[in-house]
Amino acid sequence: MSDVSRTEMMETLTGIFREVLDNPSLVLRDDLTAAEVNNWDSLNHIDLIVAVERRFKVRFTTREVSSLKNVGELAGLTLKKLAAHP
Amino acid sequence: MATRVLKLASTFGLLVTIILLWLVYVEIASFARIWLASRQIEVIPRSRLQTIYKSQDWVNTLADEWGPSNQLNYQAFVGWRRKPFEGRAIRIDQDGLRRTFHSHCDADAYTIWMFGGSTVWSTGSPDWLTLPSLLGQQYEQAGRKVCIRNYGEKAWVNTQELIKLILELKHTEKKPDLVIFYDGPADVYETYQSGRAGVHENFDEIKRLYEEHVSETNGNFRYLLKTNTARLFMEQRFMNLVGERASKDADSIAQQAVRCYVENLKVVDVLARAYGFDYAVFWEPTIDNGHKPLTPDEETRRQRAHEQTPGLEKADRTARACVDSISPPHFFDIADVFDQVTDPIYFDWGHVSAEGNRIVAERMYRTLQQARP
Amino acid sequence: MTFISFEFLVGLPLAVALYQLCPVRMRVLFLVLLSYAFYCSWSMKAAVALAATTILTFVAGKLIGHSGSKHRAGITSLVAVVILSGYLIFFKIVAVTPIPRLGRLIMPLGVSYYTFKLLSYVIDVYWGTIEPRPSFLSFAASIVFFPQIVAGPIQRPADFIRQLPPIQTRLSQGTPRLVWGIAKKIFIADKLAPAVIYVFGHTKGLHGSELLAGFYLFPLQLYVDFSALTDIAIGMGLLFGIEGPENFNRPFTASSISEFWRRWHMSLTRWLTDYVFIPLRMATRTGGTAGLAFSITVNMMAIALWHGLTWGCVMFGLVNAGCLVVDALTARGRTRFFKAHPRLDGPGSWLGWLLTFHLVFIGLVFFRAQTLSDAAWLLSHSLRGLSPVRSGLSHLMAAAGAHSLTQGLVGYVALELAERYRPDNWWRRVESALPLWVQWSVRVAMTVVVAIGLFALTVRSGGQQMPFLYQVF
Numbered sequence: 052m053s054d055v056s057r058t059e060m061m062e063t064l065t066g067i068f069r070e071v072l073d074n075p076s077l078v079l080r081d082d083l084t085a086a087e088v089n090n091w092d093s094l095n096h097i098d099l100i101v102a103v104e105r106r107f108k109v110r111f112t113t114r115e116v117s118s119l120k121n122v123g124e125l126a127g128l129t130l131k132k133l134a135a136h137p
Numbered sequence: 138m139a140t141r142v143l144k145l146a147s148t149f150g151l152l153v154t155i156i157l158l159w160l161v162y163v164e165i166a167s168f169a170r171i172w173l174a175s176r177q178i179e180v181i182p183r184s185r186l187q188t189i190y191k192s193q194d195w196v197n198t199l200a201d202e203w204g205p206s207n208q209l210n211y212q213a214f215v216g217w218r219r220k221p222f223e224g225r226a227i228r229i230d231q232d233g234l235r236r237t238f239h240s241h242c243d244a245d246a247y248t249i250w251m252f253g254g255s256t257v258w259s260t261g262s263p264d265w266l267t268l269p270s271l272l273g274q275q276y277e278q279a280g281r282k283v284c285i286r287n288y289g290e291k292a293w294v295n296t297q298e299l300i301k302l303i304l305e306l307k308h309t310e311k312k313p314d315l316v317i318f319y320d321g322p323a324d325v326y327e328t329y330q331s332g333r334a335g336v337h338e339n340f341d342e343i344k345r346l347y348e349e350h351v352s353e354t355n356g357n358f359r360y361l362l363k364t365n366t367a368r369l370f371m372e373q374r375f376m377n378l379v380g381e382r383a384s385k386d387a388d389s390i391a392q393q394a395v396r397c398y399v400e401n402l403k404v405v406d407v408l409a410r411a412y413g414f415d416y417a418v419f420w421e422p423t424i425d426n427g428h429k430p431l432t433p434d435e436e437t438r439r440q441r442a443h444e445q446t447p448g449l450e451k452a453d454r455t456a457r458a459c460v461d462s463i464s465p466p467h468f469f470d471i472a473d474v475f476d477q478v479t480d481p482i483y484f485d486w487g488h489v490s491a492e493g494n495r496i497v498a499e500r501m502y503r504t505l506q507q508a509r510p
Numbered sequence: 511m512t513f514i515s516f517e518f519l520v521g522l523p524l525a526v527a528l529y530q531l532c533p534v535r536m537r538v539l540f541l542v543l544l545s546y547a548f549y550c551s552w553s554m555k556a557a558v559a560l561a562a563t564t565i566l567t568f569v570a571g572k573l574i575g576h577s578g579s580k581h582r583a584g585i586t587s588l589v590a591v592v593i594l595s596g597y598l599i600f601f602k603i604v605a606v607t608p609i610p611r612l613g614r615l616i617m618p619l620g621v622s623y624y625t626f627k628l629l630s631y632v633i634d635v636y637w638g639t640i641e642p643r644p645s646f647l648s649f650a651a652s653i654v655f656f657p658q659i660v661a662g663p664i665q666r667p668a669d670f671i672r673q674l675p676p677i678q679t680r681l682s683q684g685t686p687r688l689v690w691g692i693a694k695k696i697f698i699a700d701k702l703a704p705a706v707i708y709v710f711g712h713t714k715g716l717h718g719s720e721l722l723a724g725f726y727l728f729p730l731q732l733y734v735d736f737s738a739l740t741d742i743a744i745g746m747g748l749l750f751g752i753e754g755p756e757n758f759n760r761p762f763t764a765s766s767i768s769e770f771w772r773r774w775h776m777s778l779t780r781w782l783t784d785y786v787f788i789p790l791r792m793a794t795r796t797g798g799t800a801g802l803a804f805s806i807t808v809n810m811m812a813i814a815l816w817h818g819l820t821w822g823c824v825m826f827g828l829v830n831a832g833c834l835v836v837d838a839l840t841a842r843g844r845t846r847f848f849k850a851h852p853r854l855d856g857p858g859s860w861l862g863w864l865l866t867f868h869l870v871f872i873g874l875v876f877f878r879a880q881t882l883s884d885a886a887w888l889l890s891h892s893l894r895g896l897s898p899v900r901s902g903l904s905h906l907m908a909a910a911g912a913h914s915l916t917q918g919l920v921g922y923v924a925l926e927l928a929e930r931y932r933p934d935n936w937w938r939r940v941e942s943a944l945p946l947w948v949q950w951s952v953r954v955a956m957t958v959v960v961a962i963g964l965f966a967l968t969v970r971s972g973g974q975q976m977p978f979l980y981q982v983f
Contacts, residue, residue, distance in 0.1 A: 073845055092772060093783045094802075094838055097791040113792040114637045117784060151531055159524045166520050169969040184913075369516075433708055433905055440707075 055107075055133060060126045067102045068122075071095060081123030103129060109136070160366075167365035181261045181484045188434070189481055189490045199226040199263050207291075214304065215297045216337055218290050226263035235287045238265040239273030242284035248311060249285045252298035253319040256421055257289025259494060261484050266491035268319070271498035279502075286313075292338040294327045295320050299401045306412055313414045316405070317501070321420040321472075322487060324394045325456045329383055329449050334393035341375065383448025391455035395463065402465045417505060418465070421497075422472040424483045425450045426457045429475040435483045442486040469508075474500045511551045513660060513742055514692055519968035526681070526749050534675050538651050541676075541750060545656035549619065556618035563597060564653050566590070567628040568646055571635045575642035587636035591629060598625040602819045620659040622816055626781055627653050631667045633785055640668040648674050657746035661739045663757045663777035676751025684748030686934075686956070689963045691741025696967065698925060699735040701918030705906055706731050706878075713884040720906050721892040729867075729874050730922050733761065736775070755780075760929055765862035767833045768841075770870055778813065786812050802838060807831040817877070822885065825876035833869050 055063075065079050072090050085091040091099075100116055103109075103125070109132040119125050183200040190196045202224040209217040210233065218233035228236040235258055242248070251257050251269045259267035269287040276283045288301055298318060306312065324334070331340040349359055361367060383390060402418060409416045424431070424439045431439060443450060461470050474497055475482055475489075482493040489497070511518050525544060532540050550557045570590035577583040601617045631649070634640045643649045652670035709716060709724025716724075740757040747754045755777045764770035771779055787809040794801030807828075814827025848855045872889065879885035907915060941949055 073842070092768065093787055093791075094768070094841075097788065097795055100792070101795050111792075113789040116792060117637050117788060118639045148531065152528075155524070155527045155531065159527065162523065163520050166516075166965065166969055169965075170516060173969060373517075433712075436708070437704060 055130065057126065057130065060130055061122075063106065064103070064122065064126060064129075067106060068099065071098050071102050079122050081121065081126070083122040084120065107133060109133065164364055164366050167369040170369060171365055180255075181488060185484060186261065189484070195226050195263050198224070199261075202227045214300050215290075215293070216343070217292075228264055233290070235259075235267065235269075235289070236264045237267065237273060237285045237287045238270040239277050240270070240285040241282040242286075243282075244311075246282065246284035247315070248313045249283055249315045249317060250302070250305070250313040251285060251287055251289065251317045251319065252293075252302060253289045253421070254293045254323045255289065255291040256487055256489070257287060257319050258291055259287075259289070260291065260488045262491045262494055266494060268494040268498055271491075271495050272501055275498050275502035289319075292323070293320075294324045294337055295398050295401050296324075296335060297337055299404060302405070302408065306408065312412050315505075316409070316414055316416040318405070318416070318418045319421050319497075319501075321398065321456070321460065322423045322426065322453055324398050325391060325452050326446075326449065328390045328394040328397075329446070329452050330379060332379075332382055332390075334390075334397040380447045383446075383452060387448050387451035388455050390452045391459055394452075395456050395459040398460065399463055399465055402468070406466065415509070416467050417501075417508065418468045419501060419504075420457060420460060420468070420470045420472055421487070422474055423453055423487045425453045425486070427472045427475055429482065430479050431483075432479075432481045435481060438483060438485050446486075467508075469504050471497065471500050471504070511548065513739075513746075514695060514967075514971045516968060516971050519692075519964070519971055522746070522749075526679075529750055530679065534677050537675050537751075538645075538647050541651045541655060542647055545651070545654040545659065548656040549654060549659060552619045553616075559618055560624060560654060561650075563594065563625070563628055564650050565646075566593065567631055567653075568643070568649050570632055571642040571649075574632070574635045583636060587632050590632045594625055594629050594632070598622060602815070606819050620661070623662045623664055624653050624659060626664050626778075627667055630664075630781060630785060634666070634668060643667070643671055655747070655752065657743045657750070657752075658754060661736070661743065662775075663740055663743060663755045664781050665754050665777065666781075669755070670752065673752055679751040680748040680753075682957075684745045685964065686745070686960050687741050687748065688745030689960050689967065691738045691743075691745055692967045692971070693963065694734055694738035694741065694921075694925065696970065698918055698921035699731055699738055701914045701921065702727055702731040702734070705915050705918075708906065709888075710878055710880060710884070713879065713888050717891060718894055719903050721888045723903065723906055725871060725875060725888065725892055728878050729762075729871050731918075732874065732878075733758070734922060734925065762867055762926075763863070764866050765859045766841075767830070767837045767866050767869055770866055771830075771834070778816065782809055782812055782816075799839065803835045806834045806838060810834055814877075821882050822876050822879055825882060825885070826873045829869070829873040829876060833873075 061079055065077070068079060069075050069077050072088065072095060074088070074090065077088065085096065100111060104111060107129055109129060111128070111132075115128060119128065180203075183197070186196050186200055202222075206219065206222040206224055206227045206229060208220040208222075210220050212218045212233070219229050219235075221231050221233070222229040230236070249269075249272075251272070253268075257268055259269075264270065267287060269285045269289070273283060273285045288298065288305070290297075295318065298320065302316065323338070327336065327338045327340075328334040330338060333340075337343075349362065362371075405416055405418075408414075422429075424435065424442065429435075457470065457472055460468070475493065478496065480492065482489050482496075484490065513519075529537065529540060546557060546561075549560060567590065570586055573586045574583045574590075577586060598621060601621050605617050631640075635642050648671045649667060651674070652665070652667040655665075655670065658665060706724060706728045709720055710728070713721070713724075737758045744754045744756070757776050757778075759773040759776065761770055761773040764773055787805055790805040790808055791801070794805055797804070810831035811824070811827040814823045814830070817823050817826075848858050875888055876882070876885045879888060937952075941952075
């Protein structure tokens, strides 16, 4: 899993989001935020983080999670982690 | 440079304009606020009269006549007394005395003079249900016919009543057989309001009006104190002062009031011996100084009163305890008269319904009979 | 000086007018001076405490942000958080138990609100969410800003400072909002208050219908009272060019308890979510159901205890925590059930709504009752002795003033309708389609109505007012 491209990342995230949020038609954008999505509340937020962690075998800190503003930043952060620990 | 100065000048001009406009706005708002407050000339609103008296046919007449009958004359030494008034529920004679029913003033009738504040005058009741009228009825029911004169007047304290007694003794042909005082808490309230015992209610305001008028001989800017803004500001400051003082000195207020009261009674005692009349002094109940089980409505009245006169409750209770411990001669504390009554009695802090008057009259009569068999 | 007092409302137009005149670069200073003047009118000592904590936090922020090592930054922020939290907890404790030599200290005005603002700044700087502010004046303004200091909303300093300097003031938006808030308070909340005070002041002496009335009336009164305060705060903020966060989003329409808490006192719940729930949940994310329940409970207890350190608040927290945990654990199951039975979805939502607000109301009984036993009495006796409904209710009407209560209830219904149908939004949508003279006539008429409304409310204010329920926090 060392060379994941941005597009692949977004695809995988879409799958995760659709499953956790129980929304099969959800489409992700870089600037998508929680406020715009039904059902994406603070409880599900952590479920999403956990799911991403499991999928990519990375670990986020609270600090990192709290500073995420949208889906694009989540994707970017995950890619950075993968690059740091291949 | 010139543009800078111009800009500064125009800003300054704008600033001055804004402040002046704002002062005008404040003046208008203060006027409106004072006007709104003055519209509440009813001490007891019509709706509350209707609730307590239900559907009696005279209630509206009473409510209508309250305002017009509430005009005051200046009277020497006592300050004020109501103007004469000819109504159906309220009638006041040329001497400022309210009509009393069940009162038979023949040449040799047993004469009772009743002194007190608005509770003796009986705010909230028609003439035939005032405290003096109902006391007269007590005598009638026992087979006696007495003459009762109602010297009660609103906002009077014990000292005004004493002075009125002296003035009346001086110029009335027929001296009284019995003089009754029904007061007490008003003296506490007066001390609470002005910070000193032995003056009358609204002392500071009357003093200010008088002194302002006197100083009008020279040119000055004191007319600014007559603006609505100034009045409102001073009233607010006054109320804050009263509240602060009471929260620190409730006990002292009570003691001062009672001391003045007791000294007055010594004078009454001397007068009674000199003029040959009997006398009885009754301490009246208020919504705070007794232990009446209050109805929800009375409870609300009580809360309201506490908001408007913070600290008075403590002074009220302390005063009663204080005068009880002194126990002057001819003194009867009947502030417990409503302690077993569950019906609604109180209109506000001190004024009671006709039923309240009846209960007090009954108690007074019984007390008087027991004291002199 | 409270917001709904003659002195305040009569002085506000002057402040706003002078602010308009004030050059933009001096407006932040103006706000700081005005806000401190307002705060000092309440208490000088409290103002000193506020200034001290503000300075402390600002310095801490600088140290954390410009610190060389992550370790040092961590220690500094921990110390700051401990001091600020201790400061708040100290006042919460003192409010319920007098201290031997100090006696009973009154809680400084807005301490719960401004301490949370300070804490959020420290934590955000530590997390790198924001840079430490270079300007002390801007930072101080964000903390002491007087429309928000009394009872929130809790605006994050970063969000506030982003809007500085306030070039554009929004009088046409702010004034109607302000007038709306004051009117809500005077004509609805204060009319419902006497009945609530009566029921909760005499609980053990009452039965059935009166208790039930109190049960339903208190949450309504609380909502109107607090949302009125928020309207006033936001309205006033707009007059000075600052937009504050919303606190309420039609909370009683929630069909689940977690939804309720996303609609009620939003600035507080968002704060706790960001700084308590998420960190806690991250720490317990591998703990399965237990971790979830733990995080929810701690978060909810924090919300409850923020209001006061009383047993009533504790029970309020526990009731809500319990409901939230159940809600969280069954959420997925419920969604699946209703997907499988779409016809039951409608009645399901309706039932959910009914259940939600009853659960919330039960929690609020504990919040409001004077003692736990009073709360227990109310809940256990509400459905007993219902038959003398007329006499019970007539007692209540007598205490509350029949007119007063009726007016309050009618006003509440009108409020809910206004919030549902949003005439102001409707107007904004249709406005541009109308001829110009109609637009202008309406605008002028609205301005006149609002101006007269503000004047009338100013004149009427003060006197026999009920104190704001959320002003003591």
